Amino acid sequence: MRRQRLRLLAVAAALIFAMAFAGAPAHATPGVLVYPGMEIHQGTTVCTLGFVDPGARIAFTAGHCRGDGPVVDNVGNPIGALASFRDNTPDGATVATDHLISDWETISLAPDVMVNDILPGGRVLVSDPAVVPTPGLPICHFGVVTGESCGTIESVNNGWFTMANGVVSQKGDSGGPVYVITPDGRAAIVGMFNSTWGNYPAAVSWQSASQQAREDVVQAASGQIFTS
Structure with missing residues (x-):
């Protein structure tokens, strides 16, 4: 089931990517590596890439x-x-x-960039449905400005x-991954940084x-590309 969802997401994203770049001169530079925790720019906004799926080529x-x-x-x-x-x-x-609060964006990656799922510190970032946020859970966060910092989930x-x-x-x-270090040394994503509310x-x-992204694939296939 998960593979079918990823294939659907990849097909929809490929169509969206082609539409977004139709007639545009911009192309990815061959050899550019895309990975979770990297710095990205959109217009004048600087953010952190949160999760990368090499198979679906979605970030x-x-x-x-x-x-x-x-x-x-x-x-x-x-x-x-x-x-x-959604935002x-x-x-x-x-x-x-x-x-x-909904605050996420999917990015269809260009066909000529290299892609991996390795954080700057060397850990593989994975998605594990069994790992969910709970109060007191030890977690780490990576952002391009502050690097990696660790603590616990407050609420x-x-x-x-x-x-x-x-x-x-x-x-x-913003957008940087929040993850749990697994016993085998990987990082299981549980969230993406949004903002600071009060002191937290x-x-x-x-x-x-x-x-929500999977749900929006269906909407994109029906012609509703962007959701807010």
Whole structure:
């Protein structure tokens, strides 16, 4: 079932990528490597890539990172195109714990970039449905500004959670992966950095974001490419 969903996501993303770049001169530079935790630019916005699926050639980041034109790396090489997004991140320093926050973007990766699922520190970033955010769970977060910082989940709310006890983040870390270190030394993603609410860095749940992305594949196939 998961393979079928990934194939569907890949087919829809390929169609979206072709539409986004139809008639455009921009192309990815052969040899550019795309990986989770890398710095990406969309328009004037700098963010962190959260999750990369090498098989489907799809990447995720925060929805509020979206911008005009192609998605590029830190030196301006195009690596892909916005495929779909959801973003209802509220303005302000506080948010009610029952507020449903959706903040993710899928990126269809260009056919000529190299892709892997290895974080800058060397760990393989995987998606494991059995690993879910729970209060007190030890986690780490990677952002292009602050690097890797670790702590625990402070509270789990409606599609998002807050972090404490050592987790830090700055502007530019948005979209960066939040993960659990598994016994075999890999990293299992549980979220993507969203914002800081009060004193706590917050992330959207990976389970919620990936499920919503799968739902939007059906909408994209029906002609509704972008969701907000």
